[in-house]
Amino acid sequence: MTSLFDWIRSLDDDGVAAWANKGLVRRGLKVLADGADPQWRIGDGEAGARIEGFTQQIGKLGFEHARCDCPAQVTCHHLCAFLLGLRQHLPDSAAEAAPAPADWLLADSDRLGALLGTAALRKALQWLANDTEAELEHLPGVVTGTLELTEPVIVRLPAVGGLAAALCSCRKPACAHRALVVLQARRESGQPIPPLPPVALDADAADRLGHLRGWMASLVIQGWSGSGQAFLDQGEALAMELKQAQMPRVCAALQQLVGLLRQDSGAAQDALAALWMLLRGLQASPLPRPLRELTGVHRRGYGAVGGLELHCTGVERWSSAGGHHGFSLHFWAPARQDYLVWSEVRQQALAPEWDPDHALMHADLGGLALTSMLAAPCVLASGWVSGNGRLSGRDGTRVHALAGELCLPLIEDLTPLIARMAADLHEDPWRVAAPAAVCIGIARQEALQGDRGGGAWSMAACDAAGNPLRLQGGFDGMDATVHQELHKAQRAGWRMEALFGYLRIERGALSIRPVSVRWSGNPRWRDLSAPWLRADKEKKP
Template sequence: MPWYDIYRSYDDDALTALANAGLLRRAAKDVEAGKVDWLEQGEQAGVIGADGQRVELDSQGLPQARCDCPAPGLCKHILGAVLWLRGQDTAAPAPAALPSALNEVLGLDLASLFKTAGRAAVRQAFAAESHGAVEIVEQPGGFTVSWPELGLSCRYLAGLGLAGMVSELPARDQAGLHLAAVLAVWRANGRVVPRPDWLEAEQPAVSDGRLDGDESALLDQVEAALTELLAQGLGHLGTVAAARLGALAVSVRGEGLPRLAAMLRNLAGTLTLLAKRDDRSDSRHALAMMARLYALCAALRAGAAEPARLGMLRGRLRRDYREGEALELLPLGAEWWETRGGARGLTLWCWDAAAGDLKSATLARPDGNDPGFYRHAAWNQLALWPGAGSAEHICQGSLRLESPRLADDQRLAVGGSSRAEVMAPWAADDPRLEQLGDHDWQVAVERLRQGVGLTGQPVEALLLRPQRWLPLRLDEVAQRLDWTVFDAAGQALTLTLRCEPTQRERLEGLSRRLDEATLDLRAVLVRVDRREAVTRLEPLALLHLEASQLRTISLDFDPAPHRRGRVAPTEGRILRLLEARRQPPLAQPGIAGRCLDPLLAQLEAWAELGRPLPGEFQRERLAECAQAARRAGLELPARLTDTLLARPDVAGLLRLYYVAQLAMTLEGLTVAEAAVEQD
C-alpha cells in the first residue's frame, strides 16, 4: 500500500493526544478551505503544502514529520497534512484487510525493544505490572492500553512500532509506559515475558542505606512536578497533569521507592477527579497530599545517612506476606468502605490473643470492576479463605487459620495457600477475655500519637473494653452521634458517628442495639478517622455475650431488627437528620486549629489560583496568621510563614502547609486525650 496510508491510523483522539483539540480544529478549517495539497509525491516520501508551509512526511509516521514553519513540535500544518491524507481516495486495502496491530506487537523482538528503550524504561515497564488491572481495547488501525488506577493510557498504531505510539505524557516519560503497554499485550495473550538477566541480578534498592543518583533524580522530578502543578493552579488542571504523576509513580516504584509511588498514584487519582470537576474532588485534600509528598521527598534526602530510617521512608517494594504458624483468631466484625476514586472493599478485623493485637484481611475491587462486588455480596457470598466461607459465616464463631500469609503491618492475605476453619465461639468464662483489647484509654491515645508523621505506623483501628457507658447523645447542630465510654479507671472517651447517608447502617445499628436493655457489651471495635483536625473514633462493631457465648455485631451489616410499632427516639431524630441532607459543619478545632485554619485557607486560595506571588491582601492575612500563631506558642508555623512572606515560592508553601496540618493533627490527638478525664 502507499506509504501515506500509514497516516490513516491517526484518528482524532490520537492527534488530540499528540497536540491539542484547538490546534486540530484550526488544521481542519485549513483542509476545509482547500489550503492543503500535494507539492511533491514520491514512492517513499512526499511534501504537502499546508497554508503556505512545506510539510515533509514519510512512512515513519509523525515522529519523523517536518514543517518549515517556526512553531516547535506538532504544528497545525502537520496536523492539516495528516487530516488531508486521511481523506484522500487511495487504492489502499480496506481497514478490515489491514494487518492486526495486536499480531504485529506479538511479533516484536522484545530483546531488541529492551535494548532500544534503555534500562530505566525497562525497569519502569516491569514495575507497571503491579499497578492494577490493565484494559486493552482493539480499534481500527491499532489498540489502546489503559491503567484505570493510574489514569494512564496509550495508543499503538499499526505499522509504526514503539516509536509511533501515542500518549498524553511528555516525551521524556513515554518510553517506559509505551514499553509497558507492549508487555501487557503479550501477557494478555498468554505469552511469557522474559525478564532481562541484568534486571533479575539487580538488588532491591531498599537493601542500601543511601539514595543513588537515579533515585535522587526522581525526587527532583517529583518536586518539579509539584511545583509546576501549583504554578498552574489547582483550579486550572487538565488530565495531562494526572497522567504525568501516574507515569512518575511507575518510575518511582521501579527505582525502589514504593511508598512515594503509592502517594503519587493516590494524588493522580485525586487530580483526575479535580480535572473532571467531579463532586468527589477536593482541592484542599489535593494540596494536603502534595504537601505530604513534598515532605516525604525532603525526609528521604535527609534520611539517606540512616539506613533504618530510610527503609521506613522507602516502604516495601511489595507487601511481603510470609507464611507462618497457624493462628487462633477472634473475628471482631467487618467494615465496608469506598474511596474517592470509586474503589470499594470489605475489611475483616480479628483479634490475635496470642500476640495481643489486631489483624485484618481485605477483599477489594478498583473503580468500575466487577459489578457483582457490592456490600452484601462481599459480606455473605464471597469467601476470604478456602474452608472458611464468607465474612458473615466467619463472624459467627472463632477462626483457626492454617498457613497464614502475614505482612509486617499485620495484614493477612486472602485466598492462596491458607486454609481456614470456623470454630465454636468463645465462651463467657474463656480466660482470654481478660486480655481482650485496650482497657486504659491513656495507653490507646498514646499509640495514636506515635502513629502520626512520616516515620510512624498509623493506627487504623482500636479494640476498646469499656466498663460502662452513657446513653447515646445526638448533637443535631454538629450532626453527629456521640457515645461516651469509660475505662476501668473511670476515664471517659467519646466515640462519634457522623449523621450522613454513608453512615446510615452504623447509625441505625448502634442506636437500635444500645437501646436494648439486655445487651451485655464486652468490647467495641473502632475505626480511627483523621479526616478533620480532631481525630474521631468511629464504632464499627460490638462484641457482646449472648447465651454464654461471645458474639459480634458488625454495624455495617447487622442492624438490629425494628420492634413492631416502635422506633427509638434517638433513631427517629437520626432519620430526620438524614432525610434533611444538610451539609454537616466541620469539627470545631482547638487553639492551634483556630490559629492555623485561616492560614491554611490563605495557602489554599493561593494554590487554587496558581499565582506566582501572593497578592497584597493575602500577604496581610498571612502576616496576621503568623502573629496569631506566635501568640499561641506555635513558633515553627509562625517562622515558616515569615520565611514564605520574605521569599515566596512553592517549596515554602508546601512546607508550611504540611507543618500546619501536622500541628493540627497532633492537637486533635491532644483534644482526644483531654477528653480522657475523670468522671
C-alpha cells in the first residue's frame, strides 16, 4: 500500500494545480519563496504546518484529507504551499524503496465495482460499448484522460497513490469519467475489464428523446400557426437538455427547426422531416447507423498548428434568438483545403456594455489587427484549430501579415459540389448536413425579392455553368443589414461577380446565406453585414 509520504513526494506543481488552480499554486509558491517559516511538524503517518497564522494538516492519502483552518472553502493557497513545501521536509526514512503499483491497475476485474463505484462503472462500461472514449496521454508519473462531453472533462490517474489520489475536473469523488479512464488504461496495459453491455442509449438520453417525441407530436397537432413563442422557447430548452444528454446532433437538428419556425420559414418542413428521421433512426433496432453517428459527438478539442497560411474571405456580424451577438471572421486555408472561422460572442443580458461593432473595429487575432487581415493574406505562426474548423484566440496565438493579394478558391461550376452533397445525404439520410462554406463565381443575378409579411427576402442567381441558387435572409437583426446592402447595390446597378457564403440544399434547391460579395469592376470584397469595415478602402464600381 502506498504511504502518505510516498504520495506527497510524488506531487508536483501541475498535480496540485489540477486539484486547486494555477493561481493558488503561484500564491503558495510565493509564500514559500518569501521565506515564511511554516513550522513543519512531521509525525507517524501525518504532517502539519502553520502558514500565515493558519494551521494545515494531513493524515490520510488524498487531497480531500488536507485541511486548513483559514476561511477559504475546500482549497486555498496555504494548502498549496503546505503540500508543495512538505516534500522538502520529509525524513529519508519516510520513503519506501519502491512505492506500490496503482490499485486501479492491478485489482481483479471483479473488484472494480467496489473501487470505482457500481453506478460509475456501469455508466463507464456503457460509454465504452457506445464507442465513447477519453483521449489518453501517458506522462511521467501520471495518466491523463480528456473526455469531450458538453464541457471537456479531464481525469488524472497518478502512478503513486492509486484511486485515492486520482482527480477529475468534475470534482465528484467517484464519477463515471474516472471509471472510464481507468477502464481504458487497464485495457491498454493488457489488464482485463468487465464485459461490455450491448450498445444502447442510457436512461437519461432515452428520457430526453421521449420528451422530444412529445414536443414534436404537439407541434404537428397544433400546426405552425399554433406554435407560440412559449412553445418555441420550450423547444430551445429541450435542445439544451439533449446536448447535455450527449446527443449534440439531435440538439442541432432541433435548434435548426426552432430557428426556422421563429422565422416562419417554409424550410421548417424539411427540418421537421430530418429531425423525425433522426428520431426514428434512434428508435430502430438494430440501429441503421453507428450510435455515435446518430447522436453526434461534441466538438473536438483544439489541436496545435503552426505556419498555416490564411486568406480572409469575409466578416460576419450576427445575433441569435437566444440573446447572443458577436462577429465571425472566415478564412480560407490553402494547405488544409478548407475554411476556418474565428468568432467572438457575448450574451447580451450578461454583457450589455459589449458592442460588437466597436469590438470588431478594434479586434485582433494573435497580435494582428483585423483590418490588416482584410487586405492581405496572413500566417498563423502558432495557434490552435478544432476538428470542426474553429480557430482559437487563446493566449499564445501568433499571427503575422504576409505580402501579396488575397487568393480565394472561386468555384465556377457547382455541379461536383452538388453531387458530393447529394451523395453524403444519400449515404446517411439521418444526418443534419452543415452548410458548406463556398466561394462562387456569379454569372447572373435577378432582382431582389422581399416579402415583409413572410419575414424573408431572396435573390435568384446562377453560376457560370447555369446552376441556379437563391440568396436568402430575413428582415430581423443583421439579415436586415445584408438586405439593405443588396438593395443599395441593386439601385446603383452593381453586378455581383463573386459571392462567399454558406450553401445548403433546402427543399430540393440550393440556398445560400451570403457573407461577402465582390462587385464587378472592383477587386475588393465587401462584407454585407459589416459594410463599413472596408468602405474607406473601396472604390465603388
